[in-house]
Amino acid sequence: MRVRLQGIVLTLVALLVFGLGIPLATTIAAGAQQDLFLDRLTDTARFASLAQRPLLDNKPWLLEPDVRRYTEVYGVQVVVVDQDGRPVVTSLGPAAARIDLKSERISDPVHEALAGRRSQPAGLLMPWDSTPLVLAEPVLADGEVRGAVLTVSDTGAERADVLWWWLLLAAGGILAFVLALAVAIPVVRWILKPVKRLDDATGALVASVVSGREAEPVGESGGPPELRQLGRSFDRMAESVSGALAAQRAFVADASHQLRNPLTALKIRLGNLEGHVADDVAAADLEAARVDAGRLHQILDGLLSMARAEASGGELDPVVLDEVVAERVADWSVVGEARDVRLVVDAAGDGVRVRMPPRGAETILDALLDNALKFTAAGTDIRIAVEHDGDRVRLSVRDHGPGLPPEELDRALDRFWRSPAHQNVPGSGLGLAIVSELTAHSDGELELDLPEGGGLRVTMTFPAA
Template sequence: MRVRLQGIVVTLVALLVFGLGIPLALTMAGSLQQNLFLDRLTDTARFASLAQRPLIDNRPALLEPELRRYTEVYGVKVVVVNQDSVPVLSSLGGTDAARIDRTAIAAPVNEALAGRHPEPGPLLMPWSTAPLVLAEPILIDGEVRGVVVTESSTDHVRTRLLWQWLVLAAGAVVAFGLALLVAIPVVRWTLRPVRRLDEATGALVAAVVSGREAEPVGESGGPPELRKLGRSFDRMAASVSEALAAQRAFVADASHQLRNPLTALKLRLGNLEGHVDDDAAAADLDAARVDAGRLNQILDELLSMARAESAGGELVAEDLGAVVADRVADWSVVGAARDVALETDAAVNGARVLLPPRGLEVILDALIDNALKFTGQGTSVHVSAVNGGDRVTLAVRDHGPGLREDELERAVDRFWRSSAHQNVPGSGLGLAIVREIVRHSGGDLRLSLPDGGGLRIELDLRVAP
């Protein structure tokens, strides 16, 4: 936007400079031409008056000394032509036609013989090379008896005009530069609130995701309308942050408060064991205990989700290889009980990744637990890590039924479970928790369907400096 606005300002300044400079340049050219024309017209009219008596007496040579002197002083050629368009006198001496450009003076002579007086002609330009030719009729008793023609070089006038135009162009460039020097800070001042809003919008998303307080835009200068917009944005950001904080607090408080009555309920159900004789009632008691355990698991995962969403800005460096080895060793016992082998290949060379405190353990527990649920007996779960410089790719691959292609994006949504896996225990929060932790730490999460079946979950994690 800044480039476009500056382009508009530059265009307007350029139009203003050219809109004033071009007419001024043409006015200069017209003024110099008019001065030259009037000066030469006065001299030509004077010679036309002086030529009346020599033509009446048929002695045009009487005017030759004055014409010659005029040419020597001013460099202007003067020719006297009779009624038949025949030169009878020249300031260069005699009437030699070779010294006279008959073509240049033919048209002005014909107009003067018709009784018309000279006109300025086309506008004089620095690149014009044609001389200024003026033809004044010699009137005797109201009859045109001849014509006085002056032929003036325009070199000195065109040179003067060129210098004036150069000075004008230099002034236009200076004015254009000064206008830009003023316009660029004004544009920056105008767009400063817009830039702050853009930065605050990006920071708001990161703050909301990480649970931090959004940085206010504040009074960052600029037009009053944009400052008012910035204040409105601050109020909106504060409302969003408060609403999300209240939501997370509610989830955490509700989950925490429900754990005590749920624990009491599990104890009461345990106390009933052995006191229920009816087979149907015993089956219901067992189902109630299973449901209570499942509810307890959901509450634990809700608490984990709340902690992941409100982790704040704190990130710590964790030894990826050590944590992977530790979690694989612990889960190998569960895998052995289910006849599932846990394999690891962590070629990370002591890499340390940035995550919230205990975030890597939570991620590996959720991914390995999820993989063991769906992997069949006699298969394996593979945990790998590859160091890519400033990023480490951590992957967990199982050999279960996997997902459909259209289910990969939805698999990280809260409480979402595939219709084909409804009989598998779980709450649908594991991958959602992993996504929140990875997002907070600035990483990426991807799900793919590898060759040979199953599901592969990859995490790109930042390496600690």
């Protein structure tokens, strides 16, 4: 936007400079042409008046002293021709042969003068046009044309004056551009300062709200009053959104925590009833109630984990990823052995570090390994890989289960979503959502893909600490 505003300002200045400069330059050239034309026309008319008597008396040489002196002083060539267009007096003597009376630019004015017509102003005097100014005036005696006086004037001095004026105008235009640029840059920055802060705050708002951190206010950052008011409105909106989401997270966490106690008591009471229900139907209902209570307990645990993941604001801690992977794999290997599933680790082995929320790496691995063990068939393995590539660290967990249809990969990160094909597998549908939340808070990227050989691979890429 800054470039566009500066471009608009410079375009307006350019239009102003050209809109005023071009007519002014044209006026200067026209004025110089007019002054030169009137000056030479007056002299040519004076010589035409002086030539009346010498031409009537057939003594044209009487004019030679005057025209030669005129040429010596002003550098203007003068030629007097008779009624037949033959030169009878020249200001340069034999050197007058330099003037070609047969050339079109000379002969046309002479013919006009011999026809009794006076010279008319020529076009604009342009600095690059070296054509001399040619004027011809008829010599009239008793209303009859007796000849004509021709003057040929070099326009070099006048063209130089026009050129200097034009250069001065160009310098003024460049100076106007420089001044406009010098004024436009700070003014545009002043105007757009709140806009830039709004843009930065908008980009950071989502990350701040999701991570549970307080959004940085835009505040009074200068600029026009309208944009300052927009900044204040944005701060109020961000504060309301942050407050609403914080209240929502607190409610989920508090509700989950408060429900765990009565749910635990319910599970104990259901356990106490075991063996005291003789009716087969009642015993089946009791078992179903125990299963439902277990599922409800699992959902509450997932909600608490999600609430903690969403509220994991503040600074990120450096974590040695290899060590965390080795620790969690050692714990989950017991579950894997019971299900005849091997946990294989392919670690970088160089102590790579990433920055995560407290216990974020453990939570991610627990959720992924729990999911993998649910779906991996006996006799297969789960591969956990840690790769270090420059300033990026990749952590992947790949199982050999049924995987997901390609069209369901995008939905797998939604909360409480479960594939229709896996409805009979215990779970709350929050595991991958928790992993996605913690990965985003760690400035990482999450990707799901279907590797060759079947199964599902979850890959997270983090900046190296």
